[in-house]
Amino acid sequence: MRAALRWGFLAVAVVLLAWAVITGWDEVSAALRDLTWGAIVGALAACVLALGVNAMSWRAVMRAIGLTATVPEALRVFLLSQVGKYVPGSVWPVLAQAEFARDHGVSRPRAMTGSIVAMVVGVVTSAIVGAVGLVLAVPDALATYWWVLVVAAALAALLVPAVLARVVALAFRVTRRDEEPARIGGRALLASAAWSALMWVVLGVHAWLLLRELAPGAGLVIATGAFAFAWLVGFLVVVAPAGAGAREAALALVLAPVATPAQALSLALVSRFLMTAADAIGLAAGIAIGGRRPAARRAQAPEPPRETGPGPQDA
Template sequence: MSEVIPVPDDRRARRPVRQTVKILFGVLAVGLLVAAVYSQRNEFMEAVSRLAWTTVVLSFVLGLVALFANMMSWRGAMAGVGAPLPMAAAARVFLISQLGKYVPGSVWPVLVQVELTKERGISRVRSTTGALVGMAVGVVTSASVASVLLVTSAQDALDDYWFVLLVVPLGVTALTPPVLRRLLTVAAKATRKEIVPPDLTWRGLLTSSAWSALMWVAFGFHAWVVVRDLLPDGAPGIALTIGAFALAWLVGFLMILAPAGVGVRELALVVALGGALSVPDALALALVSRVLLTVGDAIAGGGALFLARPHRKLHAEIAHE
């Protein structure tokens, strides 16, 4: 009877290396995140000294609500491309991926999502498509929210810039499954990638869009409670603040793709609220918001990274897709 010689599994051999890389990435991301907060500590403490502690806590909690809504929007996008995830798994993947925002290079969150979802048997094509769909939803909803609320918050603006509202029907059309899938196919061909995006579902896109809209509302209230404390008698309305925050995010996102330097979103927020806030107040708002949201990313992402358990059960039929 011949002896059976076991053949080493290359995937098992690579696992320790991959796990080490993940740990090093997590340490690097958290380290850069902490450094970003530490570098702004003096300015942040000066701005916070003008606020009640209840304002800071409430703004921080609202930032976490926005982060949760963002995660749910991404989860909806993943379901829309045929890769549904349980709540706990989606939270783990998304929150850890958000640490990648603080590593130089704008592709890290997507790469982390692709790597972590692969452990659950989701192919790279589906996870990448899900990430791109999530980005598209974020861009369209932010543009729609910003255009509607900024233009309609003042009658003069509505009279002069009514045509900006045309972005809403255009955006809604772009987010329909047939159109969005076609756009993704064109984008893949433009980058010379032989990738055929999976079919998209109406339910997934609608769910993702609804959570994304809720995210902008939460972000707006996160900023508005700070503004109300800075200017109790002359704070801008909540609609203007929500629209300004959505616009600031959109500008920062597009400039990062261009790419651009640090602080673009904060500058856009200052400009958007320039007519309602003085420059010092707008800068204080931008700084407090940035630090609180960064701390929120650190706590949520760091907690998910610490509590994460490797998921090694791969579904062969999906993994080989």
């Protein structure tokens, strides 16, 4: 029954993923005509690479709560779960990761803790990279939008282990879970944040490869900052599958100094299409990795003992 539910969830997510591509294909195909094949292929490769880097950010956190899976196995769990973001609501990838991680000896509460923390790391780093990128790219913006850096610094405080533990505990209460969330130390958070920052840089490269052909005056810094900020807006609008609509509007707004609304919209449409294609490639890779796993490998890794108080790693 568990296997049927898992594959049923994946089937629904894949249908919604395909629907997202089909419904927007006319607009995307028109935008693709303004780009060269080199830019399209390069941007798609960057999206696929960013997906793998994001998986490493998630794995850095999950290792701290007991996931002993190898890199290929961790990639499989993460890549399969990513299609959950095409289901309305931002919680589905977290729930899918928790369910798939059970195959590797991690209990659902501990897996949920790790996935929530990894999601928070991604949100915080997107805010930081977005704020820094936009302020550096548009120097005059600092006098007017200085508060953006203040907000980014406040979000960075979420990566302090003691603060993050309270955020995770609140998430557990909101979802009505009675279990005690696992603790995640500062070293794991720093490793996850480093991988996540690298992911935003790679995604910035993907946006720049497209934007430089649509608006030749745009640079890498503003492309990176604008894309990270737009993703954050799309993530916060939980009612839209994968932030559809909200991300495009935010991207057009922040790119106004270097691109026309039509150019920014073309970037948003092509970028979403390529990221959807990257998710499909990741799904296929996850299924292929699962197919290569030995059937006899079913041993469950023991969970680390539950901590009763702060330890050296939480300093």
